[in-house]
Each structure stands twice: as structure tokens, then as C-alpha cells.
Amino acid sequence: MATRGATASGFDTSGRFAARAEANTWTCPFCSLLCDDLALDANDPALAATTCPRASTALAGLKLGDRAAVGAHIQGRPASLDAAITHAARLLASSRQPLFGGLATDVNGARALVKLAGQCGAICDHANGEPLALATRVLHDQGSWMVTLGEVAARAELVVCVGSDPAARHPRFWQRIDIARPGSPLRKVRFVGLKDDAALAQQRLRAVTTSAGDPADAASGDASEAGNAATATAEAGAAITSATAAAVASGHAAELDVQALASGADVFDTLQALALALRPRPPASLDPAWLTLAAELRASPYVCFVWEAGVLPRHGELAAAAVQSIVATLNQTTRAGSVALAGGDGAATAQQVHTWLTGLPLRTRLASEPGGRIEHDPIEHGANRLLTDRGCDALLWVSSITALAPPAAAAGLPTVVLGPPALAPADGANAPEVFIPVASPGLHHVGHLFRSDGIIAMPMQAPLNSTLPDVAEIARRIGAALTPAGGSA
Ligand code: SF4
Known part of the structure; x- marks a missing residue:
């Protein structure tokens, strides 16, 4: 795997836009990240679960070998x-x-x-259609501050994942924003209101930043082991719990600080608390953990919120709208944006x-x-x-x-x-x-698919006859x- 080749695109003689790809380049079509750093063997069109469990399952489900006729x-x-x-x-x-x-x-x-x-x-x-309609409603109602994956890779110093671990359903998310490369600006990751297991989310992230691990291994790994990797702490007297893991990357230039806050809590409530903490005069009753996160957000040169419309609870547009409001607030003093993982x-x-x-x-x-x-x-x-x-x-x-x-x-x-x-x-x-x-x-055929950021149309290749x-x-x-x-x- 992991050979990258050039891809050219253009209009063919019938006026249809078509992609032409060089050998050994493959863009995976199986989720909205459209990873373009993989290769597929035409003689054995399978992918190891350790490379990406979602793509591996999708390829197996197509039964390419035995149903072709x-x-x-x-x-x-x-x-x-x-x-x-x-x-x-x-x-x-x-x-x-x-x-x-x-x-x-x-x-x-x-x-x-x-x-x-x-x-x-x-x-x-x-x-x-349901998550798509949710994201569209938010866009209609108040607009969205969306950024591309490339922008996140190049600039984000702090990533806040709202309501879900992106790698749970988009297994190569952290690779797509290239966090293990030397020179990556990413220093902090915060999981807020996770429905997924917080320790597993941290383990998946650690697996990307260390040479020893792989996201698929982490996904199937033992949560208690993840708990050992993290240092779990509880905020005294607060409903909010947090777990902190310091993942030192083998290739990453600096220590990556990972925390999970308010796991299991209602995602809209957590975003409301964060919005209150960002006010000039936050309520005195607010849990200090939110004030700390608000201070981190304000101090960061570039913040990116990541959310998935497909896993937000009923009336998830309220949570999605709250994310956009927080991003708008931050953009008054620093730079912030969001990535919505949808569109697969x-x-x-x-x-x-x-x-x-x-x-x-x-x-x-x-x-x-x-x-x-x-x-x-x-x-x-x-x-x-x-x-x-x-x-x-x-x-x-x-x-x-x-x-x-x-x-x-x-x-x-x-x-x-x-x-x-x-x-x-x-x-x-x-x-x-x-x-x-x-x-x-x-x-089987070339073409184009739009990535989750909705801006980039990725050329697709045809490695199989x-x-x-x-x-x-x-x-x-x-x-x-x-x-x-x-x-x-
Ligand atoms: S993360 Fe998504 S696009 Fe990338 S290899 Fe896995 S299924 Fe394919």
C-alpha cells in the first residue's frame, strides 16, 4: 500500500469530465475521506483490516471475485x-x-x-439523506465555517471532536490530516461529549502517532489497556470527568496532549456549557473544566471542530448550530473552522x-x-x-x-x-x-466523488477490469x- 501517483483529469470527446490515473494510484471510495494514498492490487482486490477496517469490509461485501458474471x-x-x-x-x-x-x-x-x-x-x-439534510439546514439557517482537510493538516493546533471519535467511522481520519508528520502544527486534541468510549478514542489516536500501533488494532483492542495508557482523573465535585493521555509521537515533533471531557453527557448541553465559558463574563457556577477549555481555545492560533451529522442525537441541528456559533465567536479573536464528516x-x-x-x-x-x-x-x-x-x-x-x-x-x-x-x-x-x-x-470505472468537505472533487481510478x-x-x-x-x- 501507500504509493501515491499522479492523476490527470479532463473533458473527453463527448464532453464528459473524466479522470485518468497513473498506475499504482487508488482513491478509496468507501467513506467521505476518499483516501488517495493507497494502492489496490488488481489480482487480489482486498485491503487488510489493519490498513482500514471500513474499506476492508466494503471490499469483501462486494464479492468481487465470485459474482462478476x-x-x-x-x-x-x-x-x-x-x-x-x-x-x-x-x-x-x-x-x-x-x-x-x-x-x-x-x-x-x-x-x-x-x-x-x-x-x-x-x-x-x-x-x-438524514445527516445530509441536517447539515444543509444549519447551512441555510446560519451558515457554516467549513475548512478542508488540507487546511486542518496545515494549520490546526487544536482539534475538538464533538460527540464522536472521527476514527470510529472514518478510520484513517488522523492520517488524512497527517498528524504524525514532523512539522505538524497539531498539539492538542479534545474529545467533547463522546458517545463512543473515550479510552478507545484516545487509544486510536495514540496508535496513529506512535509507530507501534494501528487504528484497526486499537479499534479492536482492550479498553482497559487503553485506560492504562491514559491517566484518568476526575474533576472534584463536578459532573464532568476527563481523562488525559500524553501521546509522544515517534515522528511527531512535539508531545500531543489528548483529553476527553464530559463523555456520555448530552452533546448539546456540553456545547452550551462551552459557549457560556467563552462569554466575557461566564456564570460563576460553571465547571472550571469548561473555563480551562475556553481559555485553550482563545489562546490557540487555529482551532478546528470536527463533528459527524450522522451520529448526533435527534434534533442534532441544535448541536451543529452551536458548533458554528462557537466557531464564529472564536473567529473574532483567533482563527477557527469546522469539518463535518458526512457525505459518504x-x-x-x-x-x-x-x-x-x-x-x-x-x-x-x-x-x-x-x-x-x-x-x-x-x-x-x-x-x-x-x-x-x-x-x-x-x-x-x-x-x-x-x-x-x-x-x-x-x-x-x-x-x-x-x-x-x-x-x-x-x-x-x-x-x-x-x-x-x-x-x-x-x-471498475473512473469518475469523480466529492469529499466530506464538499469542496474537493477527487478523481477516482479504475484498478479493476x-x-x-x-x-x-x-x-x-x-x-x-x-x-x-x-x-x-
Ligand atoms: S478511511 Fe474511508 S476513504 Fe480512507 S481507506 Fe478507510 S474507508 Fe477508505
């Missing part, structure tokens, strides 16, 4: 690709309100799906493409007739709600990055699945109406075959 299916029976496309087009044409869900695809696939959605008046929502499985890509093509984010009903009404509703047009309330009568489910099946709430709904061969129906009873196998971006069509091609062919209900497709 799977073809299209109609009602669970093998069918030609042409017949499956015609059947899918008829199903969408006869639907009064189709839903396009999943939406795990690259930029070209997302563009073609938005066009198809416009042809049949569909509502689009991503499989991770092509969610950030789907959101960006939908917004630039329609002027509105996902959860918008597109109009199939010229001059028709386009309607955005971040709550009523959520995929789970539509499926549960039967607010839609057909589903086009797209999952070309991981083998993610349609949600259980879609059972019984006429469904077209565009997915990897691993999603092919095993039996007729639970089969979707139509299944069409598609290639995966970043494995495949004769399967990509999502963009299938969406275009369904669109070409689409005729109004009653017509011949």
Missing part, C-alpha cells in the same frame, strides 16, 4: 440488459410518484440520474450535483412537464418517510459504491435496483422487479426508453 434480472429471473432497461422504463413511466433512493454513484452517474428524475417527476434522496457513499456528490443542476438540494420533487412546479421539502421528501407512508409508488435504488440493499420499508414496492453484482437477487421471493448490475466508481455499464449509462438508456404510461417503451 451476474447479469440483469426481471422479477428474480435472468433477463437481457435490453429487456431489463425496457421493463424499468415502463415501471417508472407508469408511476405517479417515483422515488430515486440510495444515489451512491459518481458525478457522471448523479448527473444522469437528475436528468432521468426530471423526465419522470421523481423525488431524489440519498441513503444518508456518494452523498456529498449527489447533493452537489443536484444543487448545481436544479438550484435546490436533494429532497426535491422535479417536474416532468415543461414549466411544472419544482418542490423542495427537507422533511416530507425524506426517503424513509416517503417509503414508510407510501408517499411514493415506485423506487429506483442506486448503490454502486457498496452493496447496500434497499431499506426494509421498500418491501412490496415496485423497485428497480442498479447495484453491484453482489446485490443480485438470491431468490425470486424477495427479488426487486428489476435488477441491473453496474460497475463501481473507483474500482469490468464489462459492466456504469450508472450514468444505464440512467441514460432508461431515459431514452422512457415513454408516458400507456405508450410503448
